[in-house]
Amino acid sequence: MAVTTVPLQTNTLKAVLWMMGALASFTTMALAGRELTQEMSVFQALSFRSIICVAVLTGIAAFRRFEGIRTERIGLHLARNTVHFAGQFGWVYGLSLLPLAAVFSIEFTVPIWTAILAAMFLGEPFTRWRMIAVAMGFVGILIVVRPGAAMLDVAAFAVLGAAMAYAATYVFTRHMASTERPFAIVFWMNLIQLPLGLIPALTMWVTPSPENYIWIAAIGLGGLCSHWCVAHAMRHADAAVVAPMDFIRLPIIAVIGYLFYAEPWNPYVLIGGVLIFSGNMINLWGERRRR
Known part of the structure; x- marks a missing residue:
């Protein structure tokens, strides 16, 4: 039986609204x-996130x-989500020590590492556009962390490692997409990561103060809503339209860091x-032009 593909309709306004939801979720x-x-x-913070996500899912x-959640590739799910959990740990660890804007800047290197890993393990072409993106990314990292400056510490390397882990996660997802449904990938991600965070958290458990209950809900629901919003934004507009909106996260978080945490500009x-x-963006537009 032939499968009918329904083309997605472009609606830039809806894409913008969904991306606003994604930006709010990532920032939250x-x-x-x-x-x-x-x-x-x-x-413990990550275990709260997983508990809420698992309950909702x-x-x-x-x-x-x-x-739609059955799988015969549980080994790949375990590998993917162990790497992703390491990325989550590095990202949250960086948030606890670095300026918020620095964390987001380093996180933007994820597509660069994805291009490198996809070329190595999936056989995707390493085009000149990707080479330009990688070169610009490395220069950008050097500008952000500035070797010899105070920014170059363990936390900065933790966030950089998180970006690499997220890139590896995307490569796993591409490899699994032919057999695994998106809901199954998200469901097993949170179920597997729950014990990875909860078991070590129990050895150093702290009873949350009442004022942190809202943040516990925020880290769980924000994690679900962010990817949900991005997926819907991609349904209403091309990636070349959606991707630039994601960069708005950087000035927004820089202003929030300045106002609420007195982080210097x-x-x-x-x-x-x-x-x-x-x-x-050069890589994205170059690949579209090549195709």
Whole structure:
């Protein structure tokens, strides 16, 4: 039986609205990670995120009569989500120590590492556009962390490692997409990561203060809503339209860091972030032109 493909309709306004939801979710997650790690370990903060996500996703799966979550590739799910959890740990750890804008700038290197890993393990072509993006990304990283400056510390390397881990996760997802449904990937991601965070968290458990309950809810629901919003934005507009909106996260988080945490305005972080993001956009437009 032939499969009918329905073309997606372009609606830039809807894409913008969905991306606004994604930006709000990513920013909320960052603030929640910063606030929670002032009181508890990174493991405990991540375990709260997984508990909320698993509860919500299990409810959705039950409503669907658990259709679409069966898998015969549990080994790949375990590998993918162990790497992703390491990325989550590095990202939240960086949030607890680095300026928020610096974390977001370094995170923008994810597409660069994805291009490198996809060429190595999936046989995707390493085109000149990708080479330009990689070169600009490395220069941008050097500008952000500035070897010899105070920014070059363990936390900066943790966030850089998180970006690499996220890139590896995307490569796993591309490899699994032919057999695994998106809901199954997200469901197993949160279910597998729950014990990875909860077991070490129990050894250093801290009873959350009442004022942190809102941040516990924020880190869980923000994690679900962010990817949900991005997926819907991509349904209504091309990636070349959606991707530039993601960069708005950097000035927004820089302003929030300045207003609420007295983080100084660092022009090097903004310049490096612009360079990294520009490399990503050159790669995106170049690949579209090549195809």
